[in-house]
Amino acid sequence: MARTSQQLTVSGRVEVRRQRLLPVHGEVFVNKGEEVGMNQPVARALLPGPLHPLNVAATLGVSPAELHKAMLVKEGDNLLFEQRIAETTSVLGLLRRHVSSPVDGTVDSISKTTGQVMLRALPRPLEVKAFVPGKVMEVIANVGVELCAEVAQVQGIFGIGGEVFGPLALVAERLGETLYTDRITEAHRGAIVVGSGRVTLAALRRMIELGVRCVVSASASGADLIELVGTTLNPASSGNEDVGLTVVLTEGFGNLSMSEHTFELLSELDGREVSANGTTQIRAGVLRPEIIAPPLDDVGPRFERDETITTGSRVRIIRGEEFGKIGRVQGIPENPRTIASGANALVFEIDLESNGKTATVPRPNVELISQ
Amino acid sequence: MQEGLSVKPEEAKVIAITDCGSTTTKAILIEELDGVFRQTCRGDAPTTVEAPVEDVTRGVVSALEDLSAMSGRRLIDDSGNIIRPSRNGEGVDLYLSTSSAGGGLQMMVAGVVRRISAESAERAALGAGAIVADIVACDDERPLYEQIDRMRRLRPDMVLLAGGVDGGAGVQVVEMAELLAAADPRPRFGKDFRLPVIYAGNRDIREEISDVLKDNCELFTVDNLRPVIDEERLGPARERIHNLFLDHVMRQAPGFGNLVEWTDSPVTPTPSAVGEILDVASQDSGSSLLCVDIGGATTDVFSVVGGSFNRTVSANLGLSYSATNVLIECGIDGISRWLPFAIDSAELSDLVMNKTIRPTTIPDSPKELLVEQALAREALRLSFAQHRAFATGLKGGLTDRNIDGAFTGSADSGGLAPMDLDLIIGSGGVLSHAPNPAQTAAMLIDAFLPEGVTRLAKDSIFMLPHLGVLSELLPEAALSVFEADCLKDLGTCVAPVGKTRPGQPCLEYRLEAHGVPAKQGSLLAGELKVIPLAEGETAALELAPTRKLDVGAGKGKRWSESVRGGSVGVILDGRGRPLVWPGNAVEQMRDWLETLGAMTAEVPS
Numbered sequence: 001m002a003r004t005s006q007q008l009t010v011s012g013r014v015e016v017r018r019q020r021l022l023p024v025h026g027e028v029f030v031n032k033g034e035e036v037g038m039n040q041p042v043a044r045a046l047l048p049g050p051l052h053p054l055n056v057a058a059t060l061g062v063s064p065a066e067l068h069k070a071m072l073v074k075e076g077d078n079l080l081f082e083q084r085i086a087e088t089t090s091v092l093g094l095l096r097r098h099v100s101s102p103v104d105g106t107v108d109s110i111s112k113t114t115g116q117v118m119l120r121a122l123p124r125p126l127e128v129k130a131f132v133p134g135k136v137m138e139v140i141a142n143v144g145v146e147l148c149a150e151v152a153q154v155q156g157i158f159g160i161g162g163e164v165f166g167p168l169a170l171v172a173e174r175l176g177e178t179l180y181t182d183r184i185t186e187a188h189r190g191a192i193v194v195g196s197g198r199v200t201l202a203a204l205r206r207m208i209e210l211g212v213r214c215v216v217s218a219s220a221s222g223a224d225l226i227e228l229v230g231t232t233l234n235p236a237s238s239g240n241e242d243v244g245l246t247v248v249l250t251e252g253f254g255n256l257s258m259s260e261h262t263f264e265l266l267s268e269l270d271g272r273e274v275s276a277n278g279t280t281q282i283r284a285g286v287l288r289p290e291i292i293a294p295p296l297d298d299v300g301p302r303f304e305r306d307e308t309i310t311t312g313s314r315v316r317i318i319r320g321e322e323f324g325k326i327g328r329v330q331g332i333p334e335n336p337r338t339i340a341s342g343a344n345a346l347v348f349e350i351d352l353e354s355n356g357k358t359a360t361v362p363r364p365n366v367e368l369i370s371q
Numbered sequence: 372m373q374e375g376l377s378v379k380p381e382e383a384k385v386i387a388i389t390d391c392g393s394t395t396t397k398a399i400l401i402e403e404l405d406g407v408f409r410q411t412c413r414g415d416a417p418t419t420v421e422a423p424v425e426d427v428t429r430g431v432v433s434a435l436e437d438l439s440a441m442s443g444r445r446l447i448d449d450s451g452n453i454i455r456p457s458r459n460g461e462g463v464d465l466y467l468s469t470s471s472a473g474g475g476l477q478m479m480v481a482g483v484v485r486r487i488s489a490e491s492a493e494r495a496a497l498g499a500g501a502i503v504a505d506i507v508a509c510d511d512e513r514p515l516y517e518q519i520d521r522m523r524r525l526r527p528d529m530v531l532l533a534g535g536v537d538g539g540a541g542v543q544v545v546e547m548a549e550l551l552a553a554a555d556p557r558p559r560f561g562k563d564f565r566l567p568v569i570y571a572g573n574r575d576i577r578e579e580i581s582d583v584l585k586d587n588c589e590l591f592t593v594d595n596l597r598p599v600i601d602e603e604r605l606g607p608a609r610e611r612i613h614n615l616f617l618d619h620v621m622r623q624a625p626g627f628g629n630l631v632e633w634t635d636s637p638v639t640p641t642p643s644a645v646g647e648i649l650d651v652a653s654q655d656s657g658s659s660l661l662c663v664d665i666g667g668a669t670t671d672v673f674s675v676v677g678g679s680f681n682r683t684v685s686a687n688l689g690l691s692y693s694a695t696n697v698l699i700e701c702g703i704d705g706i707s708r709w710l711p712f713a714i715d716s717a718e719l720s721d722l723v724m725n726k727t728i729r730p731t732t733i734p735d736s737p738k739e740l741l742v743e744q745a746l747a748r749e750a751l752r753l754s755f756a757q758h759r760a761f762a763t764g765l766k767g768g769l770t771d772r773n774i775d776g777a778f779t780g781s782a783d784s785g786g787l788a789p790m791d792l793d794l795i796i797g798s799g800g801v802l803s804h805a806p807n808p809a810q811t812a813a814m815l816i817d818a819f820l821p822e823g824v825t826r827l828a829k830d831s832i833f834m835l836p837h838l839g840v841l842s843e844l845l846p847e848a849a850l851s852v853f854e855a856d857c858l859k860d861l862g863t864c865v866a867p868v869g870k871t872r873p874g875q876p877c878l879e880y881r882l883e884a885h886g887v888p889a890k891q892g893s894l895l896a897g898e899l900k901v902i903p904l905a906e907g908e909t910a911a912l913e914l915a916p917t918r919k920l921d922v923g924a925g926k927g928k929r930w931s932e933s934v935r936g937g938s939v940g941v942i943l944d945g946r947g948r949p950l951v952w953p954g955n956a957v958e959q960m961r962d963w964l965e966t967l968g969a970m971t972a973e974v975p976s
Contacts, residue, residue, distance in 0.1 A: 051554075
């Protein structure tokens with residue numbers, strides 16, 4: 001028996017529990033026991049506006065201790081953009097100096113020590129939607145909700161961009177097909193487009209032009225994504241990119257084909273309303289990008305999360321020349337073996353389904369297929 | 372357990388030490404054998420600071436039980452307690468621990484001028500073993516509102532605020548405190564816990580600082596880091612960081628309250644412990660050394676040169692989580708130049724980026740292994756460049772950067788020159804577990820470009836933190852294990868520096884080991900040679916460089932000393948500094964790796 005941490009959920013019916021929380025206190029709209037739709041707002045808050053420090057005393061040429069004489073507003077006052085907040089007049093009343101507010105907002109503080117005035121811009125509204133269609137199990141007052149839902153779920157390996165909603169549109173005809181621009185039309189505006197192989201940079205740009213909300217594909221060239229996002233792309237922590245398109249890759253970087261099981265499930269979801277999120281976080285609480293939809297009726301046995309690999313487990317190879325191949329574990333040697341790189345590593349012996357051969361694969365390089 | 376030890380440290384014969392890392396808790400057993408301390412066994416278990424267990428001591432007990440199983444020595448009794456003192460082949464006399472679990476110690480530092488007070492604050496925090504999440508300063512290029520936003524988003528364990536000289540102006544320091552108060556950052560652990568802020572700036576404005584921060588933070592005041600512009604005193608701030616880490620931060624983290632009670636000396640942040648053992652080793656041998664620990668997300672570089680200690684953490688340079696950052700930083704060509712085969716640039720970037728998104732996978736072909744080692748060279752090279760930029764010394768007279776707490780002031784190091792390094796230690800999976808030690812030596816030489824004569828070693832199983840915490844109680848025992856069990860010698864690198872042309876003679880050498888005929892010859896510019904000299908052996912090495920070249924004694928000056936062997940031997944590196952790739956880069960790289968014995972079989976052509 002060996003533990004595995006490599007496992008992505010691909011299931012037509014799986015129970016998920018999700019906390020949908022505000023980053024600051026706000027208002028929760030829904031009640032315990034209520035059923036919610038994936039696109040339904042459940043909570044809203046006003047995020048404090050950014051602070052704008054101004055050294056008013058220095059600008060006016062007065063000492064911090066004397067600043068109060070020049071101030072036209074006091075702590076807590078509301079402000080309008082370009083409203084005068086302080087001024088001085090010369091002895092003869094000819095020369096006036098003043099400082100105006102660079103924002104709509106409020107006066108946060110006025111320092112007698114430094115002469116610094118902190119202005120806070122107006123708060124920004126933030127709405128949290130359910131994302132998963134299900135039942136409100138718990139309301140956390142002023143913060144958010146915990147939802148429980150049975151859903152169809154496809155977790156990808158990497159994505160960019162945040163949460164979006166729309167109808168799923170399958171554009172691939174067969175497995176492993178490269179997604180070129182010719183498959184994208186006006187009809188895909190607002191849709192979640194699904195391919196089955198690599199997506200090209202030109203196709204990504206075309207989708208942005210047309211207003212496609214999200215593309216789900218097996219793979220993309222890493223260099224293409226850097227070209228699209230810029231050098232701020234961080235595969236270890238993504239989701240805040242603002243390129244106008246959410247991207248979910250199910251396999252990784254390169255010219256990789258989608259796993260058969262994932263493609264079959266996405267095909268079944270064709271035409272349905274789904275939610276998608278590209279946010280990926282590789283460490284400190286792993287988050288993978290995902291597609292969520294109402295559950296499918298006929299999915300066979302219920303998905304059970306099982307994180308151990310034993311003899312007979314069905315697994316998929318996720319690195320190297322045999323990437324994507326599926327097989328069954330037939331041996332778990334206790335001691336490390338020398339692998340092709342020359343290193344010693346703990347391995348699985350796997351009977352491959354594609355050719356019946358036995359492959360010796362380092363244990364970290366496989367993922368469990370649980371169905 | 373810290374009060375009333377069961378055995379006086381100097382009488383201890385059996386010692387268990389754990390290092391609670393982010394993912395694994397590693398335990399080692401140290402025993403006195405025939406009057407000499409040796410590391411005799413190791414064990415490990417997953418760290419249990421995260422959900423669902425949320426108690427670090429569970430992982431510690433598992434690691435000690437693993438150690439028991441490996442050593443045949445019972446360490447935990449039926450009640451789950453560590454058996455102390457040792458008796459009848461059971462238990463230990465001392466139990467010590469370090470920790471970086473739960474993300475280690477995360478700090479934010481703030482100062483007035485980025486290159487003066489903020490940099491001193493950064494140095495104090497790094498020296499205390501912290502990860503510096505951000506640095507803010509009045510001359511920061513970011514707009515102030517962005518700095519405030521960043522302060523608010525960060526959830527550091529504590530903040531170190533510095534700035535101003537004693538008796539000088541203080542307005543800007545108070546301004547920085549006002550920004551901090553406005554941002555109101557919350558601590559990482561403990562909902563009802565106020566964020567600790569250490570003030571180590573101008574002592575004459577402590578009252579004003581207190582007025583600004585007292586409502587939002589738990590304020591602690593220590594001596595100024597820069598009491599005068601040309602003097603840096605890191606000791607008091609560093610000591611306060613340690614105490615706050617133990618008394619506040621660790622006690623908030625799941626299970627650490629118990630761990631602190633279990634250990635026979637204070638639990639030390641892992642990087643701080645590494646600094647301790649390196650400092651002790653440097654003082655003992657009188658040598659200057661560099662140690663690098665390359666991980667998946669970050670690369671730590673430590674140096675002790677001329678008695679001056681420095682540590683840097685390159686937060687975005689690593690081989691899995693940060694692999695793509697390395698690629699972006701150095702470019703495709705930066706990586707491919709280290710490969711002994713041609714590779715398509717798209718394939719190379721895909722290989723690197725796939726490692727980031729599947730960080731626990733390992734290379735299983737020679738091609739993937741060599742790509743990972745090429746990436747490591749660049750991550751190490753960039754980390755070292757950052758370290759050298761940081762370790763340039765103060766603009767002026769006195770520094771006080773010893774890690775041992777004897778903060779008496781010493782001459783400014785004036786920076787870190789590769790020629791000054793006597794020993795380079797490599798640590799981290801890609802270096803410690805390379806299939807072939809020659810590959811480790813090749814990575815260290817190519818990344819750090821040592822000059823003159825430099826001993827190369829690797830940390831066998833990353834026990835530097837364990838030895839660091841041991842060195843606080845038993846420095847001689849720690850040093851004994853450091854040399855005998857921790858360091859695995861790779862060999863000695865000889866690299867003449869100076870102007871020369873390819874093919875021209877660089878130096879004449881003569882190497883004489885006991886009982887073996889002397890080996891002698893000449894080294895040409897551009898040439899790489901290896902003379903076998905086994906681990907544990909020493910030999911007398913005489914070098915006579917040509918007129919314009921230096922091997923450590925000066926241009927054209929003869930050099931002669933005893934050098935150590937290792938799993939590779941004595942490496943004569945005439946390639947010059949910086950490295951140049953004459954002709955076909957792929958062929959050249961293949962030739963260099965073959966000469967070193969670092970080439971793997973079945974490498975693609």
